[in-house]
Amino acid sequence: MSLFAFYLPRIHYSRLVIKSAIVPVAGHGTRLLPATKSQPKEMLPVARKPIVQYVAEELVQNGIEQILFVTGRNKASIENHFDFDPELTNTLTAANKHDLLNEIGFVDLPAQFFYTRQKMQKGLGDALACGERFAGEEAFVVALGDSILGLHASSRVVSRMTELFLEKRASCVLAVEEVPPTETRHYGVIRPEDNGGDHLRVVDLVEKPDPRDAPSNLAIAGRYVFSPLIFDMLRRVKPDKRGEIQVTDAIRLLCEEGKRVLAIKLTPEERRYDIGNFPSYFETFVEFALADPAYGAEFRLVLERLLAKK
Numbered sequence: 001m002s003l004f005a006f007y008l009p010r011i012h013y014s015r016l017v018i019k020s021a022i023v024p025v026a027g028h029g030t031r032l033l034p035a036t037k038s039q040p041k042e043m044l045p046v047a048r049k050p051i052v053q054y055v056a057e058e059l060v061q062n063g064i065e066q067i068l069f070v071t072g073r074n075k076a077s078i079e080n081h082f083d084f085d086p087e088l089t090n091t092l093t094a095a096n097k098h099d100l101l102n103e104i105g106f107v108d109l110p111a112q113f114f115y116t117r118q119k120m121q122k123g124l125g126d127a128l129a130c131g132e133r134f135a136g137e138e139a140f141v142v143a144l145g146d147s148i149l150g151l152h153a154s155s156r157v158v159s160r161m162t163e164l165f166l167e168k169r170a171s172c173v174l175a176v177e178e179v180p181p182t183e184t185r186h187y188g189v190i191r192p193e194d195n196g197g198d199h200l201r202v203v204d205l206v207e208k209p210d211p212r213d214a215p216s217n218l219a220i221a222g223r224y225v226f227s228p229l230i231f232d233m234l235r236r237v238k239p240d241k242r243g244e245i246q247v248t249d250a251i252r253l254l255c256e257e258g259k260r261v262l263a264i265k266l267t268p269e270e271r272r273y274d275i276g277n278f279p280s281y282f283e284t285f286v287e288f289a290l291a292d293p294a295y296g297a298e299f300r301l302v303l304e305r306l307l308a309k310k
Ligand code: UTP
Pocket: 024, 025, 026, 027, 028, 029, 030, 031, 032, 042, 070, 118, 120, 121, 122, 123, 124, 126, 127, 144, 145, 146, 276
């Protein structure tokens, strides 16, 4: 070590790039029953891939190298999906099915996968708390396993968020999206302080506000960057009426303590596809299938024919 190293200021984040992400996938997915009775909602297909594959691919495209899935009972298929399958690989190789071998090439994604279980489904905040040892002293990304950003997961907002986080020495950066004012009761909504730049300062948050009480129409859009301080806040959060620990309450505590909580708006091209309810799942599936390079054009004709029927 050079002598110079002793004079470097101590920085909170020992690495100047953020390489880790936590992906909570342990929820019951009750709004998608019966489809989710014995399979994870994150494994439901959108066009040709399960949702969670889009999420993992997006994270890798944004520089993430290690991903912790917080899973639960009935979620083993997620771990199996990202695992190498020698039998299937040998069968496809023997049959010269190289196009299909390409389709399972995602198991070589340049990221390491880790898994832990949330014992009881006590909310997103509780699921995040399961990642405390994984995160250690480093800042990390959180990506909800049931939300895709951008058509075919094309969003690069996570890279912009991690850059902003490090540049501004923030405690938290949120991705936010404009929603119709009548829809605020479905989301965590921020109270922003506009600073005229490419990001917003967040001074407060409200979980699922009635449109009359909503502090804005900017909803949290399933991607977060946190410093490990969030785990201290999660410990202080009391369960809500349903017994769940809400991550919004923990972020609120960061705001109350005067910590730097920032937000970046999604561009229209990187809109959030939340597949947690049927109307949104159906819409997402159809939009992705229509955009499929191989099958989209034919599917469009089928849809037009179906729609023309009385
Ligand atoms: P949701 O808020 O959609 O909850 O979770 P849910 O339980 O999955 O679905 P419903 O409301 O019963 O239909 C958002 C993300 O957080 C994860 C989910 O798996 C999903 O990816 N989650 C939620 C957990 O990991 N643990 C929880 O206790 C709750």
